[in-house]
Amino acid sequence: MQETLMMKHAVGGRIFIDSSKQTVEYVWEPSEAGWKFVVNTPMNGEIEELLRLKTEINVFVFQQVEGQPMKKIWFYVHEGPVTYDADQAQLTVYARSCIEYFPGDYLS
Amino acid sequence: MIEVYPAESRYTSDLGWLQSHLSFSFGEYYDAKNANFSVMRVCNDDFLVPNRGFGAHPHSDMEIVSVVLSGSIRHEDNLGHVAISSFGEVQRMSAGTGVIHTEHNPSSTEELNLLQMWFEPHTRGLEPSYQTSRFDPDQLQGRLLPIVSQQGAENVASIQQDLTIYLSKLAAGEQIAFDQSSSRKTYLFVIDGACSVNGKTLLPRDAARVEQESGLSIVADQDVFFMLIDLP
Numbered sequence: 640m641q642e643t644l645m646m647k648h649a650v651g652g653r654i655f656i657d658s659s660k661q662t663v664e665y666v667w668e669p670s671e672a673g674w675k676f677v678v679n680t681p682m683n684g685e686i687e688e689l690l691r692l693k694t695e696i697n698v699f700v701f702q703q704v705e706g707q708p709m710k711k712i713w714f715y716v717h718e719g720p721v722t723y724d725a726d727q728a729q730l731t732v733y734a735r736s737c738i739e740y741f742p743g744d745y746l747s
Numbered sequence: 748m749i750e751v752y753p754a755e756s757r758y759t760s761d762l763g764w765l766q767s768h769l770s771f772s773f774g775e776y777y778d779a780k781n782a783n784f785s786v787m788r789v790c791n792d793d794f795l796v797p798n799r800g801f802g803a804h805p806h807s808d809m810e811i812v813s814v815v816l817s818g819s820i821r822h823e824d825n826l827g828h829v830a831i832s833s834f835g836e837v838q839r840m841s842a843g844t845g846v847i848h849t850e851h852n853p854s855s856t857e858e859l860n861l862l863q864m865w866f867e868p869h870t871r872g873l874e875p876s877y878q879t880s881r882f883d884p885d886q887l888q889g890r891l892l893p894i895v896s897q898q899g900a901e902n903v904a905s906i907q908q909d910l911t912i913y914l915s916k917l918a919a920g921e922q923i924a925f926d927q928s929s930s931r932k933t934y935l936f937v938i939d940g941a942c943s944v945n946g947k948t949l950l951p952r953d954a955a956r957v958e959q960e961s962g963l964s965i966v967a968d969q970d971v972f973f974m975l976i977d978l979p
Binding site for chain 2: 649651652715717735740742
């Protein structure tokens with residue numbers, strides 16, 4: 640299975656993290672409050688913007704299994720928290736809930 | 748204070764199937780000084796070619812209003828709503844904790860032109876909801892006709908924010924007053940024709956952002972069709 644992590648601005652879709660375009664180490668897992676994402680990334684302009692707009696980010700995981708339609712999972716971050724640890728160069732994002740969908744299920 | 752934003756000052760993006768004129772920062776267009784006016788975050792003047800549209804995508808914590816100016820739009824979402832709207836109809840989506848939806852032009856021949864506006868809700872984390880409403884285009888002449896408001900009404904979509912969206916058509920020479928409180932803000936957008944707002948001229952697709960004014964006088968310099976939004 641191929642997986643992509645993407646974090647975008649919810650207003651218009653500016654991309655802050657796209658693991659298909661840049662090498663990004665990340666893990667995501669269930670947490671007590673919903674879901675937790677930890678991304679190893681140096682501080683840069685995109686991360687600064689993500690943190691500035693942290694209440695308005697869309698987090699996606701795209702999962703592609705060969706021969707099957709792509710599954711998209713969208714995560715509702717709400718109030719996060721969204722934090723950055725400069726010592727660890729780690730971004731941590733908590734999401735409250737998620738919706739799974741297959742784009743092909745909708746007429747577009 | 749009335750600030751006029753000429754139509755040509757808007758950012759235009761052209762994807763071939765979609766031409767968008769953006770009044771506020773959106774997507775590839777980002778200007779930190781033009782990210783909102785009051786709770787209004789987006790006003791996109793979109794033109795979609797036939798049989799094309801936006802694939803499935805999410806929204807959250809935003810009140811999204813689509814006003815069809817010509818053609819028709821088909822909406823489908825994960826809550827089970829499917830609707831096709833044309834001129835005289837309004838779609839309002841409270842994205843709240845999350846909605847997945849598609850929007851596309853279902854016609855095989857006719858271009859779609861819609862105004863899509865996004866507003867911050869009064870409260871984040873609301874239950875998602877969707878509504879269509881229908882107004883009578885014959886009622887637009889010579890009055891400010893509410894089409895969206897917080898309380899909603901028959902023919903008026905409800906929205907989770909303290910705002911009202913009006914549409915109006917005035918004949919050349921006709922005048923209308925809007926009793927704006929100086930503590931409120933007003934966004935005015937000319938869809939067609941020309942008018943003056945407290946003496947400031949607006950041409951087709953020009954906008955005015957009004958604040959700290961008590962009372963607006965809108966005079967039709969020619970037959971005019973415009974939208975006025977009363978904002979907190």
